Structures are given as structure tokens and as C-alpha cells.
Amino acid sequence: MSGGTFHVHGPHDHELEHATQHAAGHAAHGEHAAQGGGSMTNQIALFTAVIATVGAIFAYMGGATQANAGLYKNNAAIKKTEASNQWNYFQAKSTKQSLAEVSRDLAPTASDRDKYQAKIDRYEKEKKDIQAGAEKIEAEAREWDKRSDEQMHLHHRWAQATTALQVSIALAAIALMTRKKWLEMTMFGVGAIGAGIGVAAMLHV
Template identity: 35%
Template sequence: MSESLHTHAPHEEAAHLAAESPAHKHSLSQWVAIFTALLATIGAVVSYQGTHLMNEVLLAKNEAVLEKAKATDQWNYYQAISTKEHLMQLAVDLTPQKQAEPYQKEIIKYTSQKKTVQAEARQLEQLSTAANMRSEQLNRPHNDMAIAMIFLQIAISLASVTALTGRVWLFGMAMLSALGGVGLWLVALGMS
């Protein structure tokens, strides 16, 4: 008696297992695979958009800091001019009337300079405030995109567990999580 051992190639074995498994499991596995691939694709897009938006937030915040630093420099310059103006006023008060004319001319010059410097400082502060507001406005949709990514990742995890366990209710939970993520993403897109 001769017994022969016959082995199947991996692709034949997979086809054999697929033929033995119930149709609904195979169908569920296919749906889970397609669903997971779609979520991964959407997740990649959301991640890219979120990263791009965060870069915009950081650029606006950097602009706000830069304009605030320029405004601070202008206010320091304003203080220096004010100090010079006060020194000239002191010189006028301590100098005989006949010799005070050059100091009075300096006071007029410094008064004029202060107005210009003050206007520039206020304008720079407004630019800083506007950049800060733009940064905050851009950050709101970024937060929604980050939360959307969390929901999409939860959906992918639930879909993976569905593939392992065959529990259809988990797939339903994955779909709900995915809908929440896609909904937040769409809201974030509308805000940006």
C-alpha cells in the first residue's frame, strides 16, 4: 500500500478555503476590506489637509509675533523721543530765554516725530491683532480635522476587529464612526 502525500499550492489552498467558507463571511470580508481602503484614503486626505492648515496657523501666528515685535520697537523708539523731548523742555526751562530757541526747535521736531512713530506703532499692533485672529480662525477647522481623523482611525480599528470576529454589529459601529469623521471633515472644510 502506497500512500501519497499531496500538497496544494498557496493559491489553491486559499481558493479551497474560500469555497468552504459561508458566502456571507466572504462578502463581509470584502466589504470590510473595501471600507478600510476607502477610510485609509479619506484619512490620508484629511491628514494632508490638516497638516497644511496647521502650517497656515503657524505662519499666521509667526506673523503676529513679528508684527508685535515691530510694534514694541516702535513704542520703545517713541519713549526715546519722549525722553529727548523732555530733556529739551528741561533745557528750555533752565536756559535764559535768548538762548532757548534751538531747544524749542528740537521740541517741535520731537513732537512731530512722536506722532509719526505712534501712528506706525498702532498700525503694527493692528496687523499683529489681525494675524492673531486669522491664526485662531484657521485653528478651529484644524481641530475639527484632527477629531475627524480620530473617528476615521476608530472606524478602521473597528473594521479590523470585524474582519477578525465576523461580528456585523462592529461593522455598523465602524460605519457610524466613519460617518462622524467624514461629517466633521466636511464641517472643517466649510469653515476653512
């Protein structure tokens, strides 16, 4: 299981700060910047704000699914312990049944044999009840394990989506500084990939 919680905060916070500073700088360059680069600046600034918001949501979902995975795994461990205790109890009953069978076979009278046979029959019934309970608990443990694995899979999806959005925000800052159109298009592409992975996580894919 992944150890650390995934954060949106980090690299993109600095990039967002740079993006804001460059947006302010370009706005002060005069009429030419307003007509030419202003459109690109506004586009990237809006994109960055939206992506940062979506990234924060994705990071929250990633942390939530990781917490759920740990909780479900813990529930599975508890159920496995309960099942183990039941099987130990089952084994104890089997030992008593075996001793009763030996005692029955060595009993000198019919009444003694009947007495031990009654114990054997009781142990056999108790064993069936204990076995059914242990198997039920084991099934519950497997279900908790399955749910934990599903949550961990979703956590990885949210983490991938958040990382893609972080990269997209970093590209937005570089695009602002370099005024390269291809960087702007790459920024949009990586952002779309991150959003797509997030949608896949929402759909439990």
C-alpha cells in the same frame, strides 16, 4: 500648540493588513462564504479602502494647518518685536522732548526759547508718526495671532476626524474577524462621524 504632526499611518495600517488577510481567507472558504460572508467582506473591504484614502487626506490637511499655525505665530512674534522697537523709539523722542521743554523754560532769551520750542514741535510731530506706525504694526501682530489660532483650531478638527477614521478602520478589521453585524454598523457610524468632523473643518467650523 500641539507639538507633533498627526499621522494617518499607525494603528489602522495594521488593521488594514489584517482586513486584507481575512478577506483573502474568507474568499477561500468556498461557495458558502461567497454567498453569505462574501457580501459583508466586500462591503467592509471597500469601506476600509475609501476611509483610508479620506484619512490620508485629512492627515495631510491636519499637518498643513499645524504648519500654518506655527508660521503665523512666528510672523506675529516678529511684528510684536517691530512694534516694541517703535515704542522704544517713541520713548526716546519723548525724553528728548522733555529735555527740550526744560531747556526752553530755562532759556535766558526769547530767541533761545523759540529755538527749543521748534525742537519740541518737531519731536511732537515725530512722536505722532512713530505712534501711528507702532499701532499699525501691533494691529498686524494681532491679525497674525488670530490667523494662527484659527489654523490651530482647524488642525484640531482634522486630528479629531483622522482619529475617528482610524477607529473606524480598526472596527472594520474586528467586524471581519467576528462577523458581528452590529460591529459593522458601528464601523459605519464612527466613519460617518469622522467624515462629518472633516466636513466641519473644510467649512472652518
